[in-house]
Amino acid sequence: MKHMIRYISCVGLGLTLGLSISLSSQENAKSYRSDFDYPLLQDVLETVETYYVKTVSKEELVEAAIKGIFEHLDPYSSFLNHQELLDLKDSNRGEYFGFGFEVATQNDHINIIAPFAHSPAEQAGIRAGDIIVKLNDTLATETNLANILAEIKKHSLTNQSIKLVLKHSNDDTTFEVSLKPSTITIESVTTQLLDDNIGYVRLSSFQENSTEDMVRSLSQWQNKPLAGLILDLRNNPGGLLDQAVKIADLFLAKGRIVSTSGRFFDANSDYYASPQTMLTNVPMLVLINKGSASASEVLAAALQENGRAKLLGETSFGKGTVQSLIPILEDGNAIKLTIAQYNTPRGENIHNIGIVPDIKIAAETGSGAGNLAIIDALSVHASLAQDHQVTSAIAWIQHHD
Numbered sequence: 001m002k003h004m005i006r007y008i009s010c011v012g013l014g015l016t017l018g019l020s021i022s023l024s025s026q027e028n029a030k031s032y033r034s035d036f037d038y039p040l041l042q043d044v045l046e047t048v049e050t051y052y053v054k055t056v057s058k059e060e061l062v063e064a065a066i067k068g069i070f071e072h073l074d075p076y077s078s079f080l081n082h083q084e085l086l087d088l089k090d091s092n093r094g095e096y097f098g099f100g101f102e103v104a105t106q107n108d109h110i111n112i113i114a115p116f117a118h119s120p121a122e123q124a125g126i127r128a129g130d131i132i133v134k135l136n137d138t139l140a141t142e143t144n145l146a147n148i149l150a151e152i153k154k155h156s157l158t159n160q161s162i163k164l165v166l167k168h169s170n171d172d173t174t175f176e177v178s179l180k181p182s183t184i185t186i187e188s189v190t191t192q193l194l195d196d197n198i199g200y201v202r203l204s205s206f207q208e209n210s211t212e213d214m215v216r217s218l219s220q221w222q223n224k225p226l227a228g229l230i231l232d233l234r235n236n237p238g239g240l241l242d243q244a245v246k247i248a249d250l251f252l253a254k255g256r257i258v259s260t261s262g263r264f265f266d267a268n269s270d271y272y273a274s275p276q277t278m279l280t281n282v283p284m285l286v287l288i289n290k291g292s293a294s295a296s297e298v299l300a301a302a303l304q305e306n307g308r309a310k311l312l313g314e315t316s317f318g319k320g321t322v323q324s325l326i327p328i329l330e331d332g333n334a335i336k337l338t339i340a341q342y343n344t345p346r347g348e349n350i351h352n353i354g355i356v357p358d359i360k361i362a363a364e365t366g367s368g369a370g371n372l373a374i375i376d377a378l379s380v381h382a383s384l385a386q387d388h389q390v391t392s393a394i395a396w397i398q399h400h401d
Contacts, residue, residue: 019238019239019241019294019295019298019319019321019322019323019342041065045058045061045062045065048061049061067146070146073337073338074321074338075104075105075145075146076104076321076323076336076338077323077335077336077337077338078149078335078336079335079336080325080333080334080335080336081331081333082331082333083157084153085332085333085334092207092208092239092240093207093208093209094185094186094187094188094205094207095183095184095185095186096183096184097156097181097182097183097184098119098156098181098184099119099120099121099152099156099162099179099181100115100116100117100118100119100120100121100179100182100184101113101114101115101116101119101121101126102114102116102237102293103132103145103148103149104293104317104319105142105145106352108141108142108143109131109132109140109141109142110132110140110141110145110148111129111130111132111169112126112127112128112129112130112131112132112166112291113128113237113291113293113317113319114128114237114291114292114293115127115128115235115291116184116186116204116205117184117186117187117204118185119182119184120179120180120182124177124178124179125177126164126166126177127168127169127291128234128235128289128291128317129168129169129290129291130166130167130168130169131167131168132148132165132166133166133167133174134163134164134165135151135152135162135163135164135165136151136162136163138151155181156181159180159181160180160181161178161179161180161181162178162179163176163179164176164177164178164179169290186204186205186207187204188203188204188205188206188207188210188213189201189202189204189210189213189214189216190202190204191217191220193221193224194230194384195394196227196394196398197224197226197227198226198228198229198230198394198397199218199221199226199228199229199279199282200229200230200232200384200390201214201217201229201230201231201232202232203231203232203233203236203247203296203299204235204236205236205237205238206238206239206240206241206243206244206247206295206296207239207240207243208240208243210239210240210243210247211243211246211247214247214250215250218250218278218279219278222278222279226279226282227282227283227397227398228282228283228284228285228394228397228398228400229279229282229283229284230284230285230286230287230390230397231284231285231286231287231303231309232286232390233286233288233292233296233299233300234287234288234291234292234313234363234389235289235291235292236291236293236295236296237291237292237293237294237296237317238293238294238295238296238297238319239294239295240295241258241295241298241322241342243295244258244296244298244299245257245258245271247299248273248298248299248302248303249274249276250278251277251278251279251284251303251308251309252273252277252302252303252308253273253274253275253276253277253280254272254273254275254306255272255345256270256272256302256306256345257271257272257273257298257302257345258271258298258302258342258343258344258345259342259343260322260340260341260342260343261340261341261342261343262322262339262340262341263339264339267324267339267340268340273306283397283400284303284309284310285309285310285311285312285393285396285397286299286300286303286304286309286310286311286312287311287312287313287389287390287393288300288311288312288313288314288315288316288355288357289313289314289316289363289389290314290315290316290317290354291317292313292316292317293316293317293318294317294319296316297316297317297318297319297350297354297355298342300316300355301344301345301348301350302344302345304355304358305344305345305346306345310357310358310359310396311355311356311357311358311359312357312358312359312361312389312393312396313357313360313361313363313389314357314361314362314363315354315355315356315357315360316350316354316355317354318350318351318352318353318354318355319351320341320342320343320349320350320351320352320353321338321340321341321342321351322338322339322340322341322342323336323337323338323339324338324339324340359392359396361388361392363389
């Protein structure tokens with residue numbers, strides 16, 4: 001892997017999710033030039049500043065111009081001010097302040113990718129795939145995504161509640177929730193040894209230490225005669241690409257894990273598995289649903305297409321682009337920019353398509369299983385016993401040759 005590349009993700013204040021690569025500022029950030037490179041834009045800014053009926057500062061006009069640029073791009077690209085950049089870094093360490101959900105656009109709607117663990121969104125009963133109808137009485141559509149995100153960020157930064165009108169993806173009935181932002185701590189990896197020596201691993205996000213946590217969790221079972229392993233990626237909206245690659249490498253002895261392709265050199269990479277593996281001969285099932293996105297899909301596709309695991313559940317979200325976090329020189333800001341697409345080991349781009357499971361089992365609507373964003377550690381065994389997809393996975397393992 002290239003030494004100048006490190007990986008980060010955006011799991012913050014209700015922002016759209018990005019599978020992202022951070023680029024070296026020395027090599028990729030444009031050096032500041034005192035002479036303005038775009039005379040037309042400069043002329044427009046100066047004309048409006050001078051002649052507009054109301055006073056508008058140059059700072060306001062530049063901010064509006066930047067906003068317009070990103071509204072023209074895809075919903076995964078954005079400008080991050082210094083505070084938003086700090087929030088993003090906190091989120092990579094598993095802690096952030098916000099409402100606890102990720103969004104993206106689909107079919108002219110703004111959809112919830114997944115609620116986060118113990119977050120205001122999860123506690124309010126929001127599910128993966130829910131459609132946002134209104135935010136604070138403003139209609140939410142694909143065309144005003146930028147304004148919706150800005151409103152969410154503003155309320156989070158000022159510690160104010162938001163009111164959402166939503167509907168479940170399979171129901172036209174709307175419901176309303178009020179969310180107050182709070183500090184959310186996400187435990188990336190949780191485990192449970194189920195009956196009949198079946199290991200259960202819940203991977204809720206891809207954070208800075210997720211691979212270390214996974215190795216530590218799997219090591220406790222290295223000398224146990226496991227009958228099978230269940231890896232739960234449901235409602236995992238993604239995170240750090242390097243963590244998805246490393247965790248896939250734990251289970252794969254060979255083969256391509258993922259590839260990325262873009263317009264410039266560093267956006268094009270192939271990642272392959274190394275020979276060292278854990279729990280090599282243990283049958284493995286991966287649980288996915290419509291809230292499994294981005295890095296989750298990288299991991300699921302790598303295990304499926306290399307023949308290491310079967311996928312059980314619902315078709316995943318379908319997030320197949322890569323964002324790069326590019327530092328800029330002014331005031332510690334950064335740009336999160338879509339620079340590439342990622343492809344599965346077989347070369348498939350699953351963007352807006354998703355990954356189809358080998359064993360299709362829908363979540364039970366109206367049950368805890370449908371919103372198993374996070375399992376309470378004190379009641380994990382009881383919760384799993386009532387989870388239709390988990391019990392189906394256990395049955396598959398028990399009858400697996």
